[in-house]
Amino acid sequence: MFEKMIHNTEELNAMAVHLRLSQNFSELKSLAAKWLVPEDHIQDFISGKRAQLAEIPLEEKEYSSAVEKLREEMWLLKDQMFTDIVSRYLIQKAEENPAFSMQVLQKHKTIQKCMNYIMEQAYSIAQKEHEKRVNGKQPVTGREQNVALGISEIQVYQWAEDYYALDDAKQEADKKEKEQKKRISKQKKSVQQNGKKKTSVKTSPTIPAKNSAPAPAKKKKEENIQLSMFDMMQLDNE
Structure with missing residues (x-):
């Protein structure tokens, strides 16, 4: 659609x-x-x-500075709310701290991955809060399964710095290689399936008998997906 x-x-x-x-x-x-x-x-x-x-x-290119890299990534993401707030902090940090600039310039480090890291940390807190409610014998049904969090700017900025300080180059390389293999495998499988569809020929089609009732349609299996416990994070000004 x-x-x-x-x-x-x-x-x-x-x-x-x-x-x-x-x-x-x-x-x-x-x-x-x-x-x-x-x-x-x-x-x-x-x-x-x-x-x-x-x-x-992102193109594999050499940036003249960490600020240039951060500004380009911020422009590509085009998120004028949460991401831009964090990005502006990182730009200021890079301007003031040469050591942090070197961390930003690592090729496998990106603002998008930084935002994912922040979301993971916040999700972990939300999950613990949810478990606390359940273990506290509070009734948890319907929309009460959702957990809303108010997280301070200081905490979010600290998570952002923690991400760039992580020594995860090998882990990211292994992950990228694994994802590439999966993608190639899925593409090959798709090509094979499309090829079978094009070459298949029905030699003896079944003609339904007159006045025969149509076969009942199979019911689509309903997905039981729990609502996100953490879908939006607000920054509290301190």
């Missing part, structure tokens, strides 16, 4: 946010599958552990 409206990763992410907010998870999964988004990324995005569905590809 939405395939013809999507032309790039930026538009894909915008549509994914819309589908998540409207709780249209089946269409979101279908769209993500067509764009070969890894399954774990889809699940993390639905649950609220990822800021955006798909990684925006």
Whole structure:
């Protein structure tokens, strides 16, 4: 339904946010599958552990400074709310701290991954709060399964710095290689399936008898997807 409206990763992410907010998870999964988004990324995005569905590809280029890199990434993400607030802090930090600038200039480090790291930390807190309510014998039903959090700017900025300080170059390289293999495998499988459809020929079609009742349609299995416990995080000014 939405395939013809999507032309790039930026538009894909915008549509994914819309589908998540409207709780249209089946269409979101279908769209993500067509764009070969890894399954774990889809699940993390639905649950609220990822800021955006798909990684925006960045050219492998040399930046003259960390500030230049941060500004370009901020422009590509085009999130004038949460991401821009964090990005402006990181730019100021890079201008003042040469050591932090070197961390930002690492090729595998991006603002998008930084935002995902922040979301993961906040989700972990929300999950613990949810478990506390359950263990505290409070009734948890319906929309009460959601947990709203107010997280201070200081905490969010600290998580952002923690991300850039992580020594995760090998981990990111292994992850990228694994995802690439999955993507190639999925593409090959898709090509094979399309080839079978084109070459298959029905030699003896079944003709239904007159007055015969049509076969009952199979009921589509309903998806039991819990609402995201953490879908939006607000920054509290201190």
